[in-house]
Structure formats: structure tokens, C-alpha cells
Amino acid sequence: SQKIEQNSEALNIxxxxxxxxxxxxxxYSPAYLQxxxxxxxxxxxxxxxxxxxxxxKRKERLKVTFDTTLKQSLFHITASQPxxxxxxxxxxxxxxxxxxxxxxxxxxxxx
Amino acid sequence: xxxxxxxxxxxxxxxxxxxxxxxxxxxxxxxxxWYQQILGxxxxxxxxxxxxxxxxxxxxxxxxxxxERLKGVDSTLKIQPAKLEDSAVYLCASSSIGSRNTxxxxxxxxxxxx
Numbered sequence: 001s002q003k004i005e006q007n008s009e010a011l012n013i014x015x016x017x018x019x020x021x022x023x024x025x026x027x028y029s030p031a032y033l034q035x036x037x038x039x040x041x042x043x044x045x046x047x048x049x050x051x052x053x054x055x056x057k058r059k060e061r062l063k064v065t066f067d068t069t070l071k072q073s074l075f076h077i078t079a080s081q082p083x084x085x086x087x088x089x090x091x092x093x094x095x096x097x098x099x100x101x102x103x104x105x106x107x108x109x110x111x
Numbered sequence: 112x113x114x115x116x117x118x119x120x121x122x123x124x125x126x127x128x129x130x131x132x133x134x135x136x137x138x139x140x141x142x143x144x145w146y147q148q149i150l151g152x153x154x155x156x157x158x159x160x161x162x163x164x165x166x167x168x169x170x171x172x173x174x175x176x177x178x179e180r181l182k183g184v185d186s187t188l189k190i191q192p193a194k195l196e197d198s199a200v201y202l203c204a205s206s207s208i209g210s211r212n213t214x215x216x217x218x219x220x221x222x223x224x225x
Contacts, residue, residue, distance in 0.1 A: 004153075043115075043202050043216030044154065089153055098144070098167055099214065101153030 002027045004102035006090055012108045013080055021075040021105050023090030030092040033066055035075050038087045038104065047088075048075075080109045113137065115217035117203050123223045129191035132220040136184070136205030142166075144214065145178055145188050146202040154202055160186065161208075193224045
């Protein structure tokens, strides 16, 4: 069955460091992959989309990579700030199907 | 631009009671989604509408959940009768046809079934 795996343990890092979150998937051929941010008590907010034929996408301090051979996406936040603390969700779609979300990874950035 | 509006924000009901959630999508968005998010889990799609037609309701527990989108704008999600395991956040989201890839979520309706 299709599976999306994100680290269930929270990632704790110090302010100024680069945070790297991982999204692995199995039994899936996604046309694109998305990353969302979710703050406690709020709905998810779209951050970045990367297509299957793209290796890397950047937006300000955010960078996403997509390796369809490894079936993995990495999400990086450079120069992290306490305000970056949130849960980050990975979501995949085969293009015609709806988005399927992972469980998310909580990021905690300490001052 | 106004975001996706949902109400009520919080609801506590006893098991076997019924509850209804309302959603108003972003103006002009043809596609509307209802997701269920249980604590510690990612959102799970319950139903997707395109205008007022159902595109995907394969994960909607149809014996107790129903949803409608009259006139292709607002939508309601109803649960009757509620079970303890229905305790979750019900997220409404919308997207435009031209940009199906980007989904905009509301703040969610928190349901506790006791």
C-alpha cells in the first residue's frame, strides 16, 4: 500500500542552524510533492511545490529537493529562527489524484 | 483576499448525537475539500467537490458522514450519529481550477465526542 513517512520525533535545533526534514514514500509515483507548515490550532499553509522532473526548488530560506530514485524529498530551512517552529507536512499527488499527506514532523528552534 | 471560513471552531457533543460544520471557500475557487485530521496525524481527505459535483468521496464513512455543496459555493459536513473516534479537526480547503496544486486551508473545526 502507498506510504508516506516523515520523522515522528521532533527535530530540535539551535537558532541560526539549518533544519533538514525528510519525507520518504513507497508504492507511489508522485507527479509532484508539496510541503506545508502547520502551527498549533491552525490549518496547514502551503510553502513549496516541486515536480517530478525538478531536482531542487528554492524560496527565500527554504529549499526542497526531490529524488524520485531514492523516493525521498528533503526540506531545508537555512538560518532557522524560533518563528520557524511548527509542524511541517509533506504531501504527494500523482497528478490526477488528490493530495495524500504524511503525519508531519515537528520542528523546534531554540534561541 | 478573504481566506477559507469555517464554523463552528469548537464543538463538544455526546456520542450518538449529530453535528454539522459549515465552510465558505475562497471566492472563485471551484474545488472544495473536507479533510479530517486526528491528533498527531496528517490530514486525511474525506470528500472533494468540483463546483457542486463530488470528485472523490472514497474515504468518507457514508454510513454516518454526509456532505453537500449546494450552488457550488458553501458546503456543510454532517456527522450523524457521532462516535468517539470522530474526535478530530475537520479542515475545509479550496483551490482554483487553474491552480489545482495549491490548496488553501481554513482554520478547522475542532470536534470532541464524549
